[in-house]
Amino acid sequence: MTTLENRPGTALLVIDVQNGVVAGAHQRDAVVANIAVLVGRARQEKVPVVWVQHSGAELPKGSDNWRYVPELPRGAGEPLVEKEYGDSFEDTNLESVLADLKVGRLVVAGAQTDGCVRATLHGAFTRGYDAILVADAHTTEDLTEWGAPPPAQVISHTNLYWNFQTAPGREAGTVTTEEVNFA
Template identity: 55%
Template sequence: MSHAYRRREVLDAVNMLIKRARDAHLPVVWVRHSDQDLVAGSEGWQIVAERAPTPGEAIVEKSYRDAFEGTDLEQVLSQLGVGRLIVTGAQTDMCVRSTLHGAIVRGYDATLVSDAHTTEDMTQTGAPPAEAVIRHTNLYWSKQKAPGRLGGVMECEDVDFALCGS
């Protein structure tokens, strides 16, 4: 995602959230995608150099857009006692959206951090500009809910990890 929209700002926001979660002794779970276009072990597959999991933090390997499909993410979250997800990352219009839906369908509350997800410019394929994709996803997810589960959107600075404890 070296050409992602607002890459530096998004990485800074994600870094702040990771630090705050760790300081609150809450689990940080990493998700790494691979497929025919993003080969496992390649440079693009690596977790961005500006971030690094600490020993003991789970890394879930996935090959579908939804991080729950074909992975052990549910087992990892269950072992950690997690019921509410704070979602960040890339690619907004693919993996982020799919994982948000996967979470709420499986019974998790799922909050999207509005300034901590990004995508690449894919206008050449007919997609809207990255800024519009992000804005629309934030709008779309802001009112998401299902019986007994809530979606929602908040800015990085408003994420209250005190509400995320087990």
Template identity: 60%
Template structure:
């Protein structure tokens, strides 16, 4: 249903699942396990997996910049470095997705209240259908800065994304185990 013509394919977009980004994330291990299982299903189904890595203020190449051990790109899978919250801003993500024919994104990763939110909104505004993996995104505790506790941030993001709408495109929230990887 995407507004992007000729882009019927689905891609799984894994955002910032880097060691330093998720070191203190809520339900880190569970989130990693669910994303790893989703990525394995995508690969087995022939669905593209696209990886995004935040540059972490110049930390590229450091151990903390690397993806967590359970999540490693396979050869040929696009890896996009980004400097901004929205993974589309000033990156080659759009070009990579166009080359894959992807008009639907299944989004998971970190951090819920920053890069995940920015990217799902950025994708939707660009015409993509966006499925947020309900139990496949996480964040750290920013309550010392006035944010709600992480579980509430995640729950709120899942809640409001269920009601996102726009002409000719679809937004939904689905648990990792129930994600349909073919275009709905």
């Protein structure tokens, strides 16, 4: 249903599951395990897996914090998009990577729910992509000290509002890891 012409494909977009991003994340191990299941299924079904990796002051390139968690090794030939902003499309080559793969539908997982995941979902949707959030495959850290709700509420609220996101000619919504359909 994407509004992008000649882009019938689906890709799994894995956002920022890096050591320094998920070290203190809510239900880190369960979320990483769900993402590993999604990656395995995508590879088995010949669906592209596109990795996004953030860098910045707290995640300097090449540092241990910047590296992806060891449970999620990138496969040979799987694209890596490096970014410096929340929206994975902003000032990156993500759009050209997806265009080359003829992808118009994204299945999204990763971290952080209230930052890069949310920004990328909105960025994708406004650019014409179908954007499906995997409800049990994204997480965030506890930012209550700065006035944010507890992580479980942030995740729950994001799942709630994304499930009701609408726009002409595009599909949004949430599914669980078990319910993901890459077709």
